């Protein structure tokens with residue numbers, strides 16, 4: 304019996320990519336595939352994103368895995384290279400690099416390379432994580448133009464910190480700062496993550512960088528993907544492995560954290576934090592069995608979770624499929640119940656979960 308399974312709907316993935324194009328019709332698409340394509344399976348997801356113009360990842364190993372999988376599109380390293388010894392690897396594999404600080408620029412200038420590398424100059428417009436200060440822009444841009452190790456087309460990018468909040472004026476400030484800085488420079492401009500694509504059309508630029516929305520999930524606070532005509536790609540399921548009666552006041556699970564004040568019936572399901580399900584999911588976090596919602600009770604353990612199905616539920620039986628999240632049970636809602644964000648839940652899927660790709 305197959306237990307924890309992530310069914311990956313490749314038709315939904317294609318739909319979401321088309322939806323990115325509808326949001327940003329004049330922009331090229333750099334599909335963000337870091338962290339195993341947000342837990343969906345790096346190479347298979349990449350293979351089914353033919354309409355993307357480039358891929359983006361966070362680590363060189365992720366980029367190498369894409370090449371090993373036969374993917375030939377340009378690949379952008381979102382944090383650039385970490386060591387000058389990486390540069391020949393970038394060149395040999397046609398990886399493009401972000402340049403976000405002085406060390407990277409100096410390493411690039413001083414390297415002995417047979418050919419130039421395509422660079423994306425990252426400007427800090429308010430995220431204050433990576434990126435050069437706006438005051439440094441001119442110097443960096445000129446030096447990149449001068450070095451033989453960088454291609455003359457120098458793409459320009461920035462990253463939003465608050466684009467998921469439509470009431471926050473920070474994003475407009477970031478867009479304005481970036482636009483003023485790069486105004487009149489005839490190079491490709493790249494600003495928006497999923498939230499920028501959905502909520503900030505003036506920040507679309509020449510390239511967009513969708514991650515989460517490709518997987519059918521909303522980056523916006525208190526929204527679900529469906530509200531942006533996105534379709535969830537992952538359906539995380541498992542099976543009921545026991546159905547049992549508990550008496551009133553029998554404490555269930557580790558720490559005896561939960562008890563019913565009346566007799567009830569529990570379904571025990573084969574899913575836990577060992578599969579990536581969040582241990583901090585609150586009592587009552589929904590699961591679905593045969594189209595019906597039930598709430599989890601007690602502590603999420605490594606391999607199992609108990610579900611209160613009620614004394615009068617007679618249809619639920621061992622072997623029944625249980626949805627932990629998916630098209631009918633948004634991962635955004637589960638994330639809220641676990642005080643986290645859907646990004647984390649998707650990335651946390653562990654190797655114990657089997658993947659089933661559906662055309």
Ligand SMILES: *Cc1c(COP(=O)(O)O)cnc(C)c1O
Nearest residue numbers: 335381462496497512513514515
């Ligand atoms: C992860 C990442 C993205 C994608 O963000 P989403 O919110 O998943 O769309 C875009 N740009 C950068 C620099 C990133 O690190």
